[in-house]
Amino acid sequence: MLFTWWDNGMFFGQAWADALVRLVIVVAFMTVTVMLLIWLERKLVARIQQRLGPTRTGPMGLLQSVADAIKLLAKEDLRPLTADRWVFELAPFVFFVPAFLTFVVLPFTDDLGIRAGLPLGLFFIVAVSSVSIVGMLMAGLASDSKYALLGGLRSVAQMISYELPLVLSVLSVAVMAGTMDLREIVRAQDRVPYLVWQPLAFFIFMTAATAELARRPFDLPVAESELVGGPHVEYSGIRWSMFMLAEYTNLLILSAFGSVMFLGGYAWPFGLDWGWPWQVALTFVKTTLLIVVFMWIGATFPRLRIDQLMAYAWKALIPLSFLQVLLTGLVKVYGWPDITITIPSALALVVSAAVVRKRLRYTVRRPREERLAYLRARAAARAAGSVQ
């Protein structure tokens, strides 16, 4: 056991004390980690962009996030006069709480986690993390700003669309493992991580997770050069910082989730016999790796357009993820060797990438004349009075 005050699987042996302690752990751990993540992103992106990043606050600018947090706390909490007061003020919490809740089921070692042994852990993460969408929508609607409204609607459309490939890609992992318990899924990977059997699913997961996090190239909801910040545009001070906190928490959660599902979590490559310090280190390294990949993608890719974004989800990612689930199911039902998943999966990944590449370079998009004709018909209908 890790802690001497651990009793019956509970802190202090009392349910309420246990809940309180776990709550404190979640909030304290997350807040500190998010501050480090923000520092990491600033430094990493600065290096990619040939800048230095923060240098003045503390050693290597480590205290930059602390300074930012103090500044944000001290700022006036502004609210537009015409905003819907309660919805506006509650939106950050609705966005923020689910992000922290998902932390509960993540296993960091074989016996360290808030509720790591939850039999439906996978289901819990998927279900709870999608509640965040409501917060975005509330923020967008309540701000009474057109940019915020557009951003809010975009984020809902985007997150609902990309929820599907995300869920389907982890579903095929669940089919592989035969369980939804995250700890069991990790234990099943002590020899070979699922990335090897499911390259397509891993790719779909990373893409969909980037979209779920609203990071580039899928940062349409907050598109700075178009919507000037999207749903957060009217927020300031502590409420704005809660949005940021939740965003980085989601980044951490999804990276940890990805490392558990595809990279073998704390089990691979050492196996389960190594002690918990090794397991923590493995989790840390893998999670950080995925976070850095997300940041790297974010620093170098431009932003997609909303119709391209939706088309990519519905026409490319969702059929591909169905294919992956089907393939995994077939192999499991007939008991074929696992390698029979890898080959078609990798092949599908390569072929789909080639198709996208070719389409972008050589096909002409639906010509503008069609859209213009559609607009003209709408205008005529409006003039004829058939439409308000």
Place this chain on the structure above:
Amino acid sequence: MFPPLQEGPEEGSAGGKADRQAMIEHEYETVELNINMGPVHPATHGVFRAILTVDGELVVDVEPVIGYMHRGGEKLSENLDYRQGIGIQDRTEYLAQMNAEQAYCMAAERLGGIEVPERAEFIRVMCVELNRCASHFMFLGAYGQDIGTFGTAFTYAFRERERIMDLFEELTGERMMYSYFRVGGVAWDLPHGFERKVQQLLKHIRQGVADFEGLLTENEVFLARTRNVGAISKEKAIDYGLTGPMLRACGIPWDLRKEEPYSIYPRLEFNVPVGEQGDCWDRYKVRLEEIKESVKIVEQCLDMLPAGPIMPERMPRMLRLPAGEVYMRTENPRGEYGIYLVSRGGNKPYRLKIRSACFSNLAGLREMLVGEYVADAVAIIGSLDLVMCEVDR
């Protein structure tokens, strides 16, 4: 306004189907929405306001509102003599200052019949082409930012632009408002070791272009965002008076340096890059290629740079031009930059009119934007490479 609700006729009867269709369409009808993009918006490059009318995500109409940056530069020039007027040109076209100065000086020279010494011409062309590179780098960076690369393209571009500006600072003593050209030549000669530094700079510029090719040109997302977006046909482009890279992207090799050769351009070898279909990607690509051509021109200038004076002998201390009028146009990074100069014989222009490239390019905005998506508005406005000071003058 609601279509009358009916107890539905039988399935298959024509009336019932049409009515249901109308009801469905009514149910999902959205109203048009006005979006005020600007005057303070990160994608408008200065103070520019576009009133977009959108229907869902499609742009129905756009009304550009300009004039926020009007400073009366043309009127001011009437009260400044020919040497002081150069400073106004810097401030009008603040990303391609040397090019604007060149147009102004050449207009005055043509009116006064002043011969520019050869060395001064070479120095001028060198500065102008380097400034073209700087201006195009500014476009590349800002365009990457518009499309959404989170500053990476911006810093890549600004690295090279800073190098060019450092060199200009050494040459002219200023980072932005150079005022280096004079009517008849240039203000002073190149500093010691300048040629070597230019040669080093050209290496960096080439590297910068290569970096950009790697970062954006073949990037799938960038292709998706810019190919076939905001296309304008050759005929329309000519009708709207588009010039410069905007016109060349449509496939028309119209470059004043070739069509109406001025200065020493006839003696230099360079190509005029053209696009194919006049979309945003072509505009980007044409500008990228133009940097390479400019590098070639500067290299040739360095090879051919003659010794000699930089101002004609016996220039009067206070320049007075004979009465008359002249129109002189040059190829700026943004297109045709023309100076219409009327003199009544004094030491100041009687009237100065600037033919702004951006102003005409902006006129084609509606043609490019209507029927595209809202998010493309940013990509298309960005591809115009606007300098609002030049539009409003």
